[in-house]
Every structure is written in structure tokens, then in C-alpha cells.
Amino acid sequence: MxxxxxxxxxxxxxxxxxxxxxxxxxxxxxxxxxxxxxxxxxxxxxxxxxxxxxxxxxxxxxxxxxxxxxxxxxxxxxGTVYTGKGDPATPGWPSHPxxxxxxxxxxxxxxxxxxxxxxxxxxxxxxxxHMGGAAVAEGVSDVTTIRNVIGVLPGSHQANRYIILGNHRDAWVFGAADPNSGTTCLLEVARAFGHMAARGWSPRRSIVFASWDAEEYGSWVNGVGEDNAPVLATKAIAYINVDVAVGGGGFHASATPQLDDLIRDVSSQVANPDGPAGQSLLEGWAAEHNVSEPELGRLGGGGSDYAAFLQHLGIAAADTHFGGSYPMYQSVVYDNYHWMATFADPLFKRHVAVAKMMAGVAARLAGDHRLPFNYSAYAAHLGRDVARLQSDLASQGAPPSLSVDPLLVSVSRLLAAAQSIDTEAQHITASSSSSRCTRGRACPMEGASGEGANCGSSKAMDGVNERLFLAERGFLDGHGIGPHYTWFKHLFVICRHHATPCKI
Incomplete structure (x- = not known):
């Protein structure tokens, strides 16, 4: 402007x-x-x-x-130049024939x-x-059917609670990186889980594999955020996104803060494709940034399928990938297999690492007795943001009436609530450990990792988990974040419209 x-x-x-x-x-x-x-x-x-x-x-x-x-x-x-979300002819409601x-x-x-x-x-x-040339052809407008492809691996304990793994499959041309590197990872994770299911394994909670259509046109997860909002708002635990899984070197992870510890933990169990033998992805990630514990980024630009889940519905989300902004991004013909195999990932080891990250995070979310959500980390992150805001206001000579005290009180309350629910979950876990279930594999409290639990504590932990995954919805404002941005409802994932940088 x-x-x-x-x-x-x-x-x-x-x-x-x-x-x-x-x-x-x-x-x-x-x-x-x-x-x-x-x-x-x-x-x-x-x-x-x-x-x-x-x-x-x-x-x-x-x-x-x-x-x-x-x-x-x-x-x-x-790339799309549509600044809205979903089908432009059906803003805010499902698009059906x-x-x-x-x-x-x-x-x-x-x-x-x-x-x-x-x-x-x-x-x-x-x-x-060189101005001039032939006259420009008339524009063409048409209505086309899009198709989202969904597969479900039912959970054995809570089949109506969902861990969703998603990737869009539409590309402007060849799309070796965007989106086919992500599609490759999603399909491999689905194949691996299918193989495990065929051998008798099942997750506690259902795992949904979603291949989205029309992302590049701006119709992010069209029909899902509108058509299935009531179901997703009450039953979706987390969304694991993959878009450009590999566009070069350098590992990147972004998530809502309660998933930070989970992402780091899983990365400690995945081999670093670009490091020496025996080095974990976590170790390589930390070494690349010269830190002991790498920081995760935040999802807020609205440029991929997580937007409908996080920014509109308040569902915890994560994304992992290799490479930042890669030079072949949405180019006419050069984002192809040859470029990928020659420059971005010659041995496809980075693809393997992303697939293992997705699978590990999904297995934990779908299988752990207690959901691996850490809201104490969330509160700490928000506390640091408020402290920076307070410092900025002071340095700019803001009047005393412009105070961050209400924010500090809210963050303190969030931390207290997080510590309280952690204590409650620990008591339930201790109780179940002292009286393990004897019903064998049929017991609904047997987790994906084979852990046993007292069947009597099942409902108690289910209640804890409900509060854990629904807590993210508490950051939504039904009116949206501004008069012109009513679709974006998440108050702590705030971005200038469509710009990549975001604040949480």
C-alpha cells in the first residue's frame, strides 16, 4: 500500500x-x-x-x-490471488450441488x-x-467439483475422537515439492499404519488421513470447516499438517505451544538425515541454531490447510518440513522430480524423516493414555510475549492507562489451570499404575504403546483429555479478530491478513 x-x-x-x-x-x-x-x-x-x-x-x-x-x-x-477462504460463491456455508x-x-x-x-x-x-502483442483473451469463469479424499483408522477406545493428518494434493504444475513431497509422506504414514492395523494393532483414538483438493485456489479444506464444523469443534483433538515436506535443507517445526514438548520428544527418536550416524533430528536441529533446545515456529500465515483447523476452529495443530522458501516455489515447470532428486533431497532421506515425525506425533496423540499436551508451556510462551509487549510499550513512552496487567492476570490463571490439570492427570496415572488392568488387550485402557491402566480410571482420564484438547477453543472470538477478518477467530495467532509473519 x-x-x-x-x-x-x-x-x-x-x-x-x-x-x-x-x-x-x-x-x-x-x-x-x-x-x-x-x-x-x-x-x-x-x-x-x-x-x-x-x-x-x-x-x-x-x-x-x-x-x-x-x-x-x-x-x-x-498462486491464488483470492483473499478469502473457501468457495467464493458460498462464503461461510458448505458448497454442495x-x-x-x-x-x-x-x-x-x-x-x-x-x-x-x-x-x-x-x-x-x-x-x-516490448509492450503490445495480441489482445488478451476473455476471462473464463466456471464451477468445478472438488474432491477431498478421507480415510479413517478407527480407534479402539474413543472412535469418535480424531487425530487428523492432512495434505493438499493439487499443484499448479508438477508440484514435486508443493505438494507432492507432503503427499508422499502422508501416503507412507497411511501405509505404515495400515500395515500395523492388519497385524492387529489399533490406536486408542481414531486417526484420519485427509487428502485435500483446491488448496492452491484458496479453498483451504473447503467444505470441512463449514460442513463439519460442529463435529470438528467437539471431537477433533489435533491437526497434523504437511504441505511442502521437503524444499531443501534445514529442519523446521511449527505448532501451537502445547505441542512443543511432543514435537521435540518425537524428533529425539528420529535420525537426522543430514547429520552423522547416530545423531537424532533433535540434536541436528539444535546444532543448526546453536542452542540447547530449539524453538518451534508458530502457525499463523494462513497459507496452508491448517488455517481452517487452527485459526477458524481452534484445533491444536503442527507442521514439520525441511527447507524454507525454496526457489522453485510454484514455478511453471521446474518444481519437478529431477529438481527434487538432484538438489532438494537426492536420497529422499529428508522425506523419510518428515514421515517418521508425522507418524510419531500421530501415534502419541492417538495412543497415549493422557494426551501429550503441555499447557504450562503454552502459558510460559504467552508470558514471554506479554513481557516483550510490556517492554515495547515502556520504550515507546506509552501512557500508564495502556497497561498489560489484564494480560498478565490471564496468563497467570492459565498457568494455574495448567498446573492443576497436570496434577490431576498424575494422580489418575498413579492410581492406574498401582492397580493395572487385567482384562488384556480387550481393555479400552490399553494404549498404543502397550501400557496398561486401571479400567476404573478410564472415564476420569477421558475427562482430563476432553479439557486438554478443548482448551484451545478458549482462544477463539466468535466475532473474529477484526471487522474485516471475521473468518480468523484465534486471538493469539494474530497475523496481518495473508502475510507470512505471525505473532502468538
Whole structure:
């Protein structure tokens, strides 16, 4: 927005209106760039990837794909420019054949009203000297059926409580990294759990495997957040997301804070694909950042399928992957198997590590007697955020009336509640350990790890677990986080709309 304001101030709005804007990818969501261009009367937008970001070693043939991992001059990044969520013709309700839909005119108001085209940086470099060419074809609008594919491994104790593992399978072109690296991991985890189930194993709680459609168009988990909201809000324990599982080196994990300890614990049991023999993923992760205990990131950008679960429904969520922003992101043809096998993961060991992380986290969430949620860690994290806010206010000379005291009180209450429920769970566990169940494998209290428990304590621990997984819903505001962001309801996962950075 600031760039357009400066441009108007420099040359006048009349010289901006009706122009074609050549806009660089970066910093903000591409859809926001287009929306801002519309506000200033721009007639069309061309989006390009800056070689400074996508080919930092140089643009000559020896420094770009296929000789290197970076984006070549002919690569153009695709992606949705829709700034909403779900089907734009059914905002806030399920999209079904024959169901109520907005008129074409009303739907059009929710979409960009100017043409938008991604171009390569070679085109961007010479475009001002080569204006013209054939007339632009008329835009095409159509309604298409999307298909989410769902598989369920029923739980033996609480079949109506769900651990959901999800990945979108639609890609702009080949999608070796986005999303097929994640699809590969999801399918392998499903295969492994299916093999275990065939040999007689079953989780305590149901595990759901979900292959989502139409994520790249902005319809994140379309039909799930709306059609199944009542079920998910009361029965979904956690959502484990995988999108770009592998886009290069460097392990990254993000989660809601009550899952931090679980993620670290599972990573200590997975081999580091890029480290020496015997080194765990946790050890390599910590060494990469030169810390004793690595910090997890937070899910808040809204750019993947976790958004509907966490930001809209308040369901605990996690995501693990290798590589940050990779240079072939949504490029025309170069996000392919050759690029993946040559540069991103030649031996596919990183894929194996992500699959093991997903499987380990899912097995714990679906099988542990007590859900491995740590709300004391959640309270500690929020306490640090409030302390930073307090320091920022003081450094900026904020008036005394602007106080963080109510936040400090709330965090203190959360910590006290977390410690109380931890104590309650410990008492139940101690009771069950002193009087182990003798009913054998048929007992519903036998966990995925083979642990026994007193059947009489089953309902007591179930009650604890209900409070643990429903606690995340307490961070939701039914009215949304702002007048223009009613879909985003999570008060502690706050992001500028569609921007990647987030605060919790």
C-alpha cells in the first residue's frame, strides 16, 4: 500500500489509474498486492519473481536450474490471488450441488476485478520495451467439483475422537515439492499404519488421513470447516499438517505451544538425515541454531490447510518440513522430480524423516493414555510475549492507562489451570499404575504403546483429555479478530491478513 501512496504522491493519481502494474513478489501476499492495485485504479497486474530472491548466485545458466537449484529466467511463480477462504460463491456455508449460492454478480465482487498474470523475471526485465502483442483473451469463469479424499483408522477406545493428518494434493504444475513431497509422506504414514492395523494393532483414538483438493485456489479444506464444523469443534483433538515436506535443507517445526514438548520428544527418536550416524533430528536441529533446545515456529500465515483447523476452529495443530522458501516455489515447470532428486533431497532421506515425525506425533496423540499436551508451556510462551509487549510499550513512552496487567492476570490463571490439570492427570496415572488392568488387550485402557491402566480410571482420564484438547477453543472470538477478518477467530495467532509473519 505504501508504494502506491508514494507513487500517487509523486506523479498524481490520474497517471496511475488505467495503467498496468509490474509488481515484485515478496513481503505481502500476492492477493493483497492485487487488491491494493485495484484500489488505486490500476487496470491490470503482472507479478514477477525477483532474481535477487530466487537466483541470488546469478542468472547465467551455470547458476540456475537445471545446473543449480535456483529459478531460471523462464520460471514464473503461480498462486491464488483470492483473499478469502473457501468457495467464493458460498462464503461461510458448505458448497454442495444444488445448494444456495451467491449470484455471479455477488461472487465477482469477492474476486479480483482486474486481470492478473505471473511472468518470469526475464519477461519483467524487458517488458517496458516490448509492450503490445495480441489482445488478451476473455476471462473464463466456471464451477468445478472438488474432491477431498478421507480415510479413517478407527480407534479402539474413543472412535469418535480424531487425530487428523492432512495434505493438499493439487499443484499448479508438477508440484514435486508443493505438494507432492507432503503427499508422499502422508501416503507412507497411511501405509505404515495400515500395515500395523492388519497385524492387529489399533490406536486408542481414531486417526484420519485427509487428502485435500483446491488448496492452491484458496479453498483451504473447503467444505470441512463449514460442513463439519460442529463435529470438528467437539471431537477433533489435533491437526497434523504437511504441505511442502521437503524444499531443501534445514529442519523446521511449527505448532501451537502445547505441542512443543511432543514435537521435540518425537524428533529425539528420529535420525537426522543430514547429520552423522547416530545423531537424532533433535540434536541436528539444535546444532543448526546453536542452542540447547530449539524453538518451534508458530502457525499463523494462513497459507496452508491448517488455517481452517487452527485459526477458524481452534484445533491444536503442527507442521514439520525441511527447507524454507525454496526457489522453485510454484514455478511453471521446474518444481519437478529431477529438481527434487538432484538438489532438494537426492536420497529422499529428508522425506523419510518428515514421515517418521508425522507418524510419531500421530501415534502419541492417538495412543497415549493422557494426551501429550503441555499447557504450562503454552502459558510460559504467552508470558514471554506479554513481557516483550510490556517492554515495547515502556520504550515507546506509552501512557500508564495502556497497561498489560489484564494480560498478565490471564496468563497467570492459565498457568494455574495448567498446573492443576497436570496434577490431576498424575494422580489418575498413579492410581492406574498401582492397580493395572487385567482384562488384556480387550481393555479400552490399553494404549498404543502397550501400557496398561486401571479400567476404573478410564472415564476420569477421558475427562482430563476432553479439557486438554478443548482448551484451545478458549482462544477463539466468535466475532473474529477484526471487522474485516471475521473468518480468523484465534486471538493469539494474530497475523496481518495473508502475510507470512505471525505473532502468538
Amino acid at each position: 505504501e508504494d502506491f501512496e508514494e507513487l500517487v504522491a509523486a506523479i498524481g493519481r490520474e497517471k496511475v489509474t488505467g495503467t498496468v502494474a509490474l509488481i515484485r513478489y515478496g513481503k505481502t501476499f500476492r492477493g493483497d498486492k492485487v487488491r491494493n492495485a485495484e484500489k488505486f485504479g490500476v487496470a491490470a497486474v503482472l507479478l514477477y519473481s525477483d532474481p535477487a530472491d530466487y537466483a541470488p548466485e546469478g542468472t547465467d545458466a551455470s547458476h540456475v536450474y537445471p545446473q543449480a537449484e535456483w529459478l531460471p529466467a523462464t520460471g514464473a511463480q503461480r 444444488g445448494g444456495e449460492r451467491l449470484s455471479d454478480e455477488e461472487t465477482a465482487k469477492r474476486l479480483p476485478r482486474i486481470p492478473v498474470l505471473p511472468v518470469s523475471y526475464s519477461v519483467a526485465a524487458g517488458i517496458m520495451a
